[in-house]
Amino acid sequence: MTGRPARRDGRHGLLPPVVAWLIANLFTWLVAKESVAGDGSEVAYWSTGSRHRWDSLHYLSIAKTGYEMFWCRDRYPDFRDVMCGNVAWFPGYPMSVRAVSATGLSYELSAVVVTEVSLFGMFAVLWWLLGARLTWATGLTLAIGTVFPGGIYFHAMFPIATVTLALLVCIAGVKRGSWGIAAAGGFVASSCYLVGAVAVGLLLLSAFFAWPRDTRPMRFVKAGLSAAIAGCGVLWAKWLMWQATGRWDAYETIQESSYEQGELHQPFEEMRKAYSFPFSDWYKPEGPLPWLVENSLAAHRTQLWLNIAFLLLVLAAAAGQLIRNRRLDVEEWAALILTVAIFWVPFFAGAEMSWYRNHAQMFVGLILVRRMYRWVQVSLLAFCSIQYSLLGAMFFAGVLV
Template sequence: MEPNRPERRDWRRGLLPPAVAWLIANLVTWLVAKESVAGDGSKVAYWSTAARHRWDSGHYLSIAKTGYEMFWCRDRYANFPDVMCGNVAWFPGYPMSVRVVSASGLSYETAAVVVTEMSLFGMFAVLWWLLGARLTWATGLTLAIGTVFPGGIYLHAMFPIATATLALLVCIVGLRRGSWGIAAAGGFVATSCHPVGAVAVGMLILSAFFAWQRDTRPIRFAKAGSSAAIAGCGVLWAKWLMWQATSHWDAYETIQQSSYGQGGLRQPFDEMRMAYGFPFSDWYRPKAHLPWLVEHSLAAHRTQLWLNIAFMLLVLATAAVRLVRNRRLDVAEWAALILTVEIFWLPFFAGAEMSWYRNHAQMFVGLVLVRRMSRWIQVPLLMFCAIQYVFLGAMFFAGVLV
């Protein structure tokens, strides 16, 4: 037994940096919530489940509790528009995880927070492994940026963002280890949690050109194609559950078109302009005096978009510099690069005028390349991310963001 003790100590020490990052992320978010004072002077109870609950959270909880449903709104609400209602516009991966955890006796709300926070801890742990699990200035600053990542406020909410992002990171781990099963499993969970998870399918298809290098070309394409196919089955599982509950294979598409006017591809730059100009400040304007932080956070989605654009461009530039200098990227870096670009553009192609900022939080996977950036870039990036995190967090806790 004696020879195993150093291994156990190393294993525990390896979890220390991600554990510290997770604690700091919660501490910063708690401080933001503490300073987000409502119009009546009451403060947000960050440690309550109510503070983590926003709009779509109710739909995820209803799926966890009772499964899917779809109905004409007029059948239940006399004064409602003649559109479809229900919860079939939301994917099952996260709520099914909540249902499993709730079997321990926790309430569904508490189980949702547990799933979210454990997913966030898992994100830091997997990222740390991908960074080499060695504390340096580069890896330390990368973890620090992760604690205040753009849109990261949703990594603490009752949403599938943290779980889906963890799955994407696991998918990258699978590629780096040359494990077809891990890559496919990560992709499946990502697509079953959130529509943005579909980026895993595209990345896995492209993995034939940068991963599986020990295999012959036919085997590479077979692994890439089959892992992408299994990842895509996450969507089929979602649609099967919806069909079981509603008898409609197109339940998701029906409610998206009827209630939200979504469906088909959009012109991304038009969507971007609409997202930038969305009047969130008109949604929360109580008569009572607003504190400075909340007052100045009501247009934080605009600076958020600029920061997200800058982050994507920095990731692209970092990859380009490495390709020029080293003539190569490693497997994890290729995967992170492809996913980051896909995640940025997908909401604007699909139409996400009021949710792109939380979808973009999944660009967290791009931190795999942030460690390659100069310290002169990492430090300003950390500062800008921290400032923006405070303002978007105040916007979130003020109840403006969906």
């Protein structure tokens, strides 16, 4: 028997995304191991306790008991006079956690399952968008994805992986010419995270670069319908909040009262505040720190520089394609629009302490990374690996929120 001939077309099914998902978890485990002092650090990454931070508790509370809003002093007499509750967080992720918990798993474990399944889905959809052919360009792109800036939150009890997967599904729908798939991805994205609502803008703009088989009026119909359905994710979130609190403005009220958000901010001023935020003074752990943690307490600053560099590289890659070929593929236009929007939204919204996890959703920009020179890809992989280790150390040490 000669056996089955080896495939020479560069296709390997789902093996590359599976390997990418495994490497992402292995690398994150190594970072966690070097970030937690004391006995048992080897297994800290595999515990649910290491996967949650402040906002995780709010997402879990929504999954368990739904929404609530109240004056803080009604329950905590010594607290400042602001609103408390969990209506500042969207329902898409916690409702997914609630659904998985119906299998008998704890809410905490269900949250980790939703996150890790979403991360694998991210690699699988990205792989399809890259053409599902293993080359140097696509292999290095997947490798960068395993250590993407801010990607430590792809493993945490946060909706970051879920909303990023939804954005990639939205792009896939636009690429396939399926407004239904695009709308579904947009709905999930906007129902999981406020930044995910950028999908609505993408779908509106898709009339100008997508749906090539349709007439111009039909392109606008598909773009408008898909955008409207995607926007219903936000309406669903506000409806659930209204059902629980009796107020349609519950989200806006708690954002303004407790977090001084809700209005547009001057983005460059917010960028300056984000860069200079004193994490190392506010949240530095007590006692002797592991070397990696000791040298990562200001890693949010290098994170911002790397995010800016990534944005500029994506813009340069798109410009190069336009100059050489005078066109971008549909998925490349979508990735370009989303990457630019995701970068700026947290600074317009005033996300002084959370922009780094918002920016993790720029993962969609990897669609254009495949167009970069190999030396640029290799350099980006090296810098991302170093930065991932530093930001991951901040996360596992409890410095990040």
